[in-house]
Amino acid sequence: MTTTTTLNAMLLDKAQQHAPKSAEMFEEAKRRVPGGAVRNRFWWPLPIYVERGEGPYVFDIDEHRYIDCNLAFGPLVLGHRHPAVTAAIEDQLARGVIFGAPSSHELELAGLITEHVVGADWLCFLNSGTEAVHAAIRIARAASGRSKVGKFEGGWHGWTDTAMASFGRSSSDATRPGPMSDSLGVPDSALAEMVVLPYNDFAAIDIIKDRAGEMACVIIEAVQGGAGGIPSRSDFLRAVETACRQCGVYFILDEVVTGFRLGASGAAGLYDVTPDLTTLGKAIGGGLPIGAVCGKEELRNVIEKPGAHVVIAGTFSANPVTLAAGQAQLMTLLESPHTYPELNSLGERLREGVQAVCADEGVKARVTGEGSLWGLHVTDVQPSSMRDRVNANHQVARALPMYLNREGVMMSGPIHLGFLSTEHTPAHVDQIVEAHRRAFAEMRKDGLL
Secondary structure (H helix, E strand, O other): OOOHHHHHHHHHHHHHHHOHHHHHHHHHHHHHOHHHOOOHHHOOOOOOOEEEEEEOEEEEOOOOEEEEOOHHHOOOOOOEOOHHHHHHHHHHHHHOOOOOOOOHHHHHHHHHHHHHOOOOOEEEEEOOHHHHHHHHHHHHHHHHOOOEEEEEOOOOOOOOOOOOEOOOOOOOOOOOOOOOEOOOOOOHHHHOOEEEEOOOOOHHHHHHHHHOOOEEEEEEOOEEOOOOOEEOOHHHHHHHHHHHHHHOOEEEEEOOOOOOOOOOOHHHHHHOOOOOEEEEEHHHHOOOOOEEEEEOHHHOHHHHOOOOOOOOOOOOOOOHHHHHHHHHHHHHHHOOOOHHHHHHHHHHHHHHHHHHHHHHHOOOOEEEEEOOEEEEEOOOOOOOOHHHHOOOOHHHHHHHHHHHHHOOEEOOOOOEEEEOOOOOOHHHHHHHHHHHHHHHHHHHHOOOO
C-alpha cells in the first residue's frame, strides 16, 4: 500500500520534472521568504513561477503556457494585459504615480461604481478587500453603538482580527456554532466579539434575532469564495437581510469577489437584496490593489461629522494608477449589455462540463459556483456550506492543481476556486474541461483515485 509520505514524494518529483526552474527558484525563495511565497498555501507541492500573462494565458519561467483559471484570484475580468487597462496605466504613469492630493480618477471611478452598486450612495476607496471589510465593520459599530459582528462559517472577509474566525474550522454545534480561530495571534477578546452563524441554515435567523441587541452588523458573501464558490440560497440571503432590517442590525454584503464579476450590480442585483453597506475589491482595480466600502446615505454622517468620526485612511488609498486601471476595466465591461450574459454563459458551460467529466470518470466530486466563477469539491455531497466538505477527499483536492498544471491549466488549491475572463472562449472552456478528464485519468494511474 502506498504511504502518504511515498505519495507526496512522487507528486513532488512530478512537479519538479514539469517545472525544474520553478522548483529551483522555490528552494532559493524558502531561504528568504517564510514558506517560500506569501501565498504558498495555494500552490502544492511547489508554486509555478509566472513570468508574464497575455489574454487568457500565463507563461512560466520554464516556458510553459497555461490557460489561466486563477486570474490573480479573480480581479482580471478582462484577462491579462487588456489594451484598455494597459493604456490607462501607461497614461497615468506618464503623469505621476501618487500625489497625496486627490485626482479626478477618484470622483470618476466612485461615480461609476455607485451608479451600479445597489444601495451605494457614497464610496470610500482603500487598498484591499480586507481593509474594506475592516472599514465597513467600524462604520456599523459607530452607527449602531454595538460591537459584536455576525459572520458566517466558511466566509472569508480578510485576515484582520475582526473577521479571522470560523473560515476553515468549525465548532461541534452545527446550528449554534462558536467562534474558532483560524490563525495564531488572534486574541480571545477578538473572538468574543464575533457571533458565528451557520451558512445556508435558517437557524442563523433565530441567532440574529436572539442576539440583535449585541450586534452591530451581519456580514455575508452571497457566494462564499474561500469555501470554493458555494452560493447562498436566494431565499436564505433575503431572510438574512429581512432579519437584519427587523432587528436594527446593519446588513453588510461582502462583494469583494462578486462585485462587477457576476454582473454590473453584482450579487446584490442577482439575489435582489439591498445592503446597508457593501465591500468591494478585486475587479474594481483592474488588477492593481484596491478596496472600497460604500453604503446608504444614512451612514455617511459617521464618516463626515465634525469632531469624533470614523477614520478611514491609507497612504496609497485612491492612488491614481489603480483608479485609472479600475475605471478602464469597468468601462470596458459595461460598454456592452452582452458582456456579462456571455461571460456567465461560459461559466455555466464550464461547470456543466467538469461535472459531466466527474461522472464519466467515476470521480466523486461536485461543482458549485455562480456566473463566471466555480468551485470543485471532491465529495459526493452537494455542498451548501463548509460543513458539507468535512468528509471530502482532501488529498485529491490538494494534488489536482498540479495535475492540471501538467495539462496546461493554471488552478490553485486545495480549495478549487476558478474564474473565467472575457478573453476566454468556448474553445478554452472545452480545453479546461478535457484537461480535467486527462488529469483524473493520470491521478487514477498514480493511485490517487
